[in-house]
Amino acid sequence: MLRCVLLFLATSALVSAAPPVVDVWPEGKMPGKGAKEAEAEVPRKDGFQRITNVSRPTLTIFDALSKAAVHPVSPAMIVCPGGGYSYTVMDKEGTEIAEWLSSKGITALVLKYRTPNNREGALQDVQRAISLARAHAQEWSIDPRRIGVIGFSAGGNLAVKASTCFEARTYAAIDAIDQQSCRPDFAVPVYPAYLDDKMGNVAPDLHFKPTLAVPPTLIIHSEDDKRHVVGSKVYHAALQAAKITHEFKLYPTGGHGYGLHCEKEARAWPEAAIQWLEQTGMR
Numbered sequence: 001m002l003r004c005v006l007l008f009l010a011t012s013a014l015v016s017a018a019p020p021v022v023d024v025w026p027e028g029k030m031p032g033k034g035a036k037e038a039e040a041e042v043p044r045k046d047g048f049q050r051i052t053n054v055s056r057p058t059l060t061i062f063d064a065l066s067k068a069a070v071h072p073v074s075p076a077m078i079v080c081p082g083g084g085y086s087y088t089v090m091d092k093e094g095t096e097i098a099e100w101l102s103s104k105g106i107t108a109l110v111l112k113y114r115t116p117n118n119r120e121g122a123l124q125d126v127q128r129a130i131s132l133a134r135a136h137a138q139e140w141s142i143d144p145r146r147i148g149v150i151g152f153s154a155g156g157n158l159a160v161k162a163s164t165c166f167e168a169r170t171y172a173a174i175d176a177i178d179q180q181s182c183r184p185d186f187a188v189p190v191y192p193a194y195l196d197d198k199m200g201n202v203a204p205d206l207h208f209k210p211t212l213a214v215p216p217t218l219i220i221h222s223e224d225d226k227r228h229v230v231g232s233k234v235y236h237a238a239l240q241a242a243k244i245t246h247e248f249k250l251y252p253t254g255g256h257g258y259g260l261h262c263e264k265e266a267r268a269w270p271e272a273a274i275q276w277l278e279q280t281g282m283r
Helices: 002-017 091-103 119-135 154-164 229-241 265-279
Strands: 021-023 050-052 058-062 074-080 107-112 142-152 186-190 217-222 246-251
Touching: 058 091, 058 119, 074 091, 074 119, 074 154, 091 107, 091 142, 107 119, 119 142, 119 154, 142 154, 154 186, 186 265, 217 229, 217 265, 229 246, 246 265
Parallel strands: 074 107, 074 142, 142 186, 186 217, 217 246
Antiparallel strands: 021 058, 058 107
């Protein structure tokens, strides 16, 4: 009997410890389109969780583990996993990142955005997520003036888009939440993809212009990510020319898609990111 009670208590503790999940959109009000098939996992031998066919975008909330007495509310970051816009790697570039941020006193909101091949829907999802975080700032104990976005690969592309495509929301406002700004207060694209047009220019779907009030940005990449590093260099040059506050951490080695698992020189990026957040007053 005692064994059953202890098992029940242990199970209850695990259930209660699970981070809350909230819908990005009210039921029946999501703009744009969803997937044609049911949500499913994409199996890979590395064991990481990849989700595709997302028609119900969500935010999973990882509360900051500690808040300073002088700052009872924490900064927050929307976490955008990568996956080439075909799927999202929900653990390596999602929940693992969120747990790390949480341990650093930052509330992390993991965004499961629409896939596959739905860049328009994904941008709508991250814009709504930023506004949603601001609307619930008091409830979630976060600072509405310190809400940023971090993304990896395609999620890094999405993080950049969130920081450049905010002047006009990409969907018609549906409720009071959409009266909140969808501009992030800072952005951290990590080995971002698709930032250039292959001709030395910023990709046109970023809608970047020199007069745009892009928030402080930290670009993280490695030289040996041959496929995507050119885009980061092009975007860095554009930010530099426009005198936008930013930093470009370019490591000699690291490759692509490592999350917190890098064994090369880019393994220094997490500590560098925390230092940058402190220097910019966002942590």
